Amino acid sequence: MSAAQRTLVKPAPSKPRLTEPEVDIRICLGTGGVAAGSREVLKAFEEKLADTGVLAVIRPREDDCANGRCASVTGTGCQGLCAMDPLVEIHMGSNGSRSKVTYGQVTPAMVDDIIQKHILGGEPIEKWIVRTDAGPTEYDPFFATQEKLVLRHVGIIDPEEIEDYLEADGYQALYKVLTSMTPEQVREEVLASGLRGRGGAGFPTGLKWKFAAANNPEDGQKYFICNGDEGDPGAFMDCSVLEGDPHAVFEGMAIGAYAIGASIGYVYVRAEYPLAIRRLKIAMKAAEEKGLIGDNIMGSDFSFHLKLKEGAGAFVCGEETALMQSIEGDRGMPRLRPPFPAESGLWHRPTNINNVETLAVVPWIILNGAGAFASRGYEKSKGTKVFALAGKVNRTGLAEVPMGMPLRDVIYTIGGGIKKNKKFKAVQMGGPSGGCLPDSLLDLPVDYETINQTGAIVGSGGMIVIDEDNCIVDTARYFLSFTQQESCGKCPPCRIGTMRMLEILTKICEGKGTLGDIEFLKEIASQVKIGSLCALGGTAPNPVLTALQYFEEEFVEHVVEHKCRAGACAALTTYSIDPQTCTGCRACIRACPVEAISGERKEVHVIDQSLCIKCGACFEKCRFDAVRRS
Amino acid sequence: MLRGQGDTGGSCAFQNGLAVGPTGGDVSEQALEEQFRELLEHYKGERGALVPLLQGAQAIFGWLPEDVMGRVAEAAGEPLSKALGVATFYSQFRLKPHAKNTIRCCHGTACHVSGAPLITQEIERYLGVHPGENTEDMLFTLEEVHCVGACGMAPVVMINDRAHGKLTPEKGRAVVKEFREAELAAAADGNGDGHVCACAAAEGAAE
Numbered sequence: 001m002s003a004a005q006r007t008l009v010k011p012a013p014s015k016p017r018l019t020e021p022e023v024d025i026r027i028c029l030g031t032g033g034v035a036a037g038s039r040e041v042l043k044a045f046e047e048k049l050a051d052t053g054v055l056a057v058i059r060p061r062e063d064d065c066a067n068g069r070c071a072s073v074t075g076t077g078c079q080g081l082c083a084m085d086p087l088v089e090i091h092m093g094s095n096g097s098r099s100k101v102t103y104g105q106v107t108p109a110m111v112d113d114i115i116q117k118h119i120l121g122g123e124p125i126e127k128w129i130v131r132t133d134a135g136p137t138e139y140d141p142f143f144a145t146q147e148k149l150v151l152r153h154v155g156i157i158d159p160e161e162i163e164d165y166l167e168a169d170g171y172q173a174l175y176k177v178l179t180s181m182t183p184e185q186v187r188e189e190v191l192a193s194g195l196r197g198r199g200g201a202g203f204p205t206g207l208k209w210k211f212a213a214a215n216n217p218e219d220g221q222k223y224f225i226c227n228g229d230e231g232d233p234g235a236f237m238d239c240s241v242l243e244g245d246p247h248a249v250f251e252g253m254a255i256g257a258y259a260i261g262a263s264i265g266y267v268y269v270r271a272e273y274p275l276a277i278r279r280l281k282i283a284m285k286a287a288e289e290k291g292l293i294g295d296n297i298m299g300s301d302f303s304f305h306l307k308l309k310e311g312a313g314a315f316v317c318g319e320e321t322a323l324m325q326s327i328e329g330d331r332g333m334p335r336l337r338p339p340f341p342a343e344s345g346l347w348h349r350p351t352n353i354n355n356v357e358t359l360a361v362v363p364w365i366i367l368n369g370a371g372a373f374a375s376r377g378y379e380k381s382k383g384t385k386v387f388a389l390a391g392k393v394n395r396t397g398l399a400e401v402p403m404g405m406p407l408r409d410v411i412y413t414i415g416g417g418i419k420k421n422k423k424f425k426a427v428q429m430g431g432p433s434g435g436c437l438p439d440s441l442l443d444l445p446v447d448y449e450t451i452n453q454t455g456a457i458v459g460s461g462g463m464i465v466i467d468e469d470n471c472i473v474d475t476a477r478y479f480l481s482f483t484q485q486e487s488c489g490k491c492p493p494c495r496i497g498t499m500r501m502l503e504i505l506t507k508i509c510e511g512k513g514t515l516g517d518i519e520f521l522k523e524i525a526s527q528v529k530i531g532s533l534c535a536l537g538g539t540a541p542n543p544v545l546t547a548l549q550y551f552e553e554e555f556v557e558h559v560v561e562h563k564c565r566a567g568a569c570a571a572l573t574t575y576s577i578d579p580q581t582c583t584g585c586r587a588c589i590r591a592c593p594v595e596a597i598s599g600e601r602k603e604v605h606v607i608d609q610s611l612c613i614k615c616g617a618c619f620e621k622c623r624f625d626a627v628r629r630s
Numbered sequence: 631m632l633r634g635q636g637d638t639g640g641s642c643a644f645q646n647g648l649a650v651g652p653t654g655g656d657v658s659e660q661a662l663e664e665q666f667r668e669l670l671e672h673y674k675g676e677r678g679a680l681v682p683l684l685q686g687a688q689a690i691f692g693w694l695p696e697d698v699m700g701r702v703a704e705a706a707g708e709p710l711s712k713a714l715g716v717a718t719f720y721s722q723f724r725l726k727p728h729a730k731n732t733i734r735c736c737h738g739t740a741c742h743v744s745g746a747p748l749i750t751q752e753i754e755r756y757l758g759v760h761p762g763e764n765t766e767d768m769l770f771t772l773e774e775v776h777c778v779g780a781c782g783m784a785p786v787v788m789i790n791d792r793a794h795g796k797l798t799p800e801k802g803r804a805v806v807k808e809f810r811e812a813e814l815a816a817a818a819d820g821n822g823d824g825h826v827c828a829c830a831a832a833e834g835a836a837e
Contacts, residue, residue, distance in 0.1 A: 031778070031779045031780050031793070032779075032780045032781075032782045032783055032795075034793065035780040035783045035786060035793030035794070035795045036783060036795060082780075082781075082782020082783065083782055085782065085783065230779075231776070231777075232739075232777075233737070233738035233739045233740075233742075233776045233777035234738050234739030234740045234777060234781055235777070235781075236777075236779040236780070236781050236782075239779040271685075271722050272775070272776075272777070272778055272779065273779060274791065309681075309682075310682070310685060311720075311722075312681055312684070312685060312720035312721075312722040312723065313720045313721035313722035313723075314719065314720050314721065315776070326681065327678055328677070328678045329677070329678035329679060329680035329681050329706065329708075329716070330680070330716065331715055331716055331719040331720075332719065332720075347677070388781060390739075390740035390781035390782060390784060391739070391740050391743050391744065391781075391784070392743065392744070396740075396781065396782040396783075396784075397782050398782075428739060431739065462739065462781075464739045464740050464743060464781075466743050470743050475742075475743065478739070478742050479739075482776065486776075488719075591800070593752055593755060593799060593803075594755075613751070615748050615751070615752075615799060616748070617748075617799060617800070620798075
């Protein structure tokens, strides 16, 4: 590569913002925000601001604010605090002093008030505020301990506007690499940063690139793949990065491709992420038009072409060899390694595969230096990691924290503790490949090695909190039913083993299990773990093994006492109405979906056990605790 | 600017990447055939085209009839058995017709622990079908899916491309009921069909 000798075109925005509008509104249009109705809120802001006649709604890159007062409304990616979606950030003031207020759970009906009182009247509406620079709020702990390297642009820029990315130092890392670094220097820099694969395995990224760089086929063809097949149920980190900052992923890929000598890249995204696919298409076109992806990037000798591949719904395609089979148009079935993809991958050429989050942080490392990344984190786990916090936690959302933060801080400080003040039972990490960790392990740091020792894994970053109302056996059964369905069927230990484990777990949930079943479960689990061809089977027993390791008494309870303490296993749960406490209010009768409850007003109600489906609707509904669960 | 997002409302469901199918009788068979031919032409000679071809074909026809699958296999230079093998491997592909609207009950982890099974059961009771089945009036296909990525809003049910979050069984039934009644009212007014999925071919062929 003789790129360094040429004069390269430094990427810069070609349409700078003409004006800084007095009012700058940013609305979360991530999948979660949209699900909560943020598109309607965005529309309401545009329409109602225009209706005021005071503020002109402009596009800062297109229109000048000639007549004095103007406002802009921008959609961004995920702003993080999904529990309070739709989130609306309002920046106001002239260049010198700008205030920022974030409102949560905004509905179109609230927009008028926000415009009249806050935007025009200058008085923010306290009760709806999630965050403000005017003082602390109850949500501040969610933001305070986070450090955003991967998510540096997510929720801030407009992901469909390449100019926004360019204005935020976009493609400068690629420029730096092409003008002043050899491929070897790039590999060394990434290796020195300590970055490890964020897809779950935690393999050092720089080392992976070294292996791929070392293999040079006769025709020179190598491939660079971005694995966006985020299949773990309960994980949405990659989804948010792809939706919120697609160019960062492309830039990371281009840097990696330069480092290993690849000229063609694939972004493989699961079909269940329509919004991500849409934004990737827009971003890819924009990057190609600007010469940031394609032939002779920025005028250098380096060419890198990108293709988008949509998955078709198969969890196993997150496994690298299966993913490549899928790109080749086949069933996504894993194959034995070695040969590793670095030697023989896509179409038998050396191939490198990295996860979305890994790639998105690469430009940051190049611009800020390996040392800056390595100075964050813990022992062998450097930098930051994005976690998707969900389940029975108050503040669900996306949080990026330095590796090594204790789990308790993630769940209680960032997550704000357990919903409805229920009792914490476990945190599930690593999805179907991970496990449930009890309260006694919450002081452990989030670090690859430490978490591996518990039997769970850091995984791709899904963290699902479960409480006393969730049954640990049912949770294990849930994951096994997932892996059993998603097993590709190629190797018998996984195909048959997951089925047998699922059958036993179902039996236990139905109260038909024996103590021998629990032992048999452990035996099958250990065999599936060592005998399976790929990581799907190899890790499928983890949810069962950790559940047995930390919560065996719940299994025994199901088997011996025919009792599910959480009331989640229908066959082991009975609902009845306490005649002493029942006020005869009929609330439970109305709540029952199958008309199993009878009784006149002000008379004691009765549940017909032959009709009851154990849904718990009456239990939830009764305000007098008259419905009893046993 | 994300303003373009607004147009993903309506029932033009391939924008999900998961085609819901031709929604009315207005699209002529000839037009579909034309789109299909363009698709086959687009991928002619391309390596690894089987999956995108099947995706594109499904976006056009709503499902994968046998003759369509045969022509896809031929275009990809593969035997029909392989096309069928691939189509049955991935959960996205449908080997039987799909109803006009798709209800996808998310059974991701966050949704599961927040009560998704009860919500699905309630919707099953309301519609009188199990996951994987179509209602008799072909208004709804009910599906159980693994994670739609809106875990912060769990439990979630998607009706076509619109997610409904923080549901209870009661609310789940209510959103489906509301949607169904609007559909029936629209059909009674005579404009309930014919939302032509014109985006399908373009989206499906995008590469």
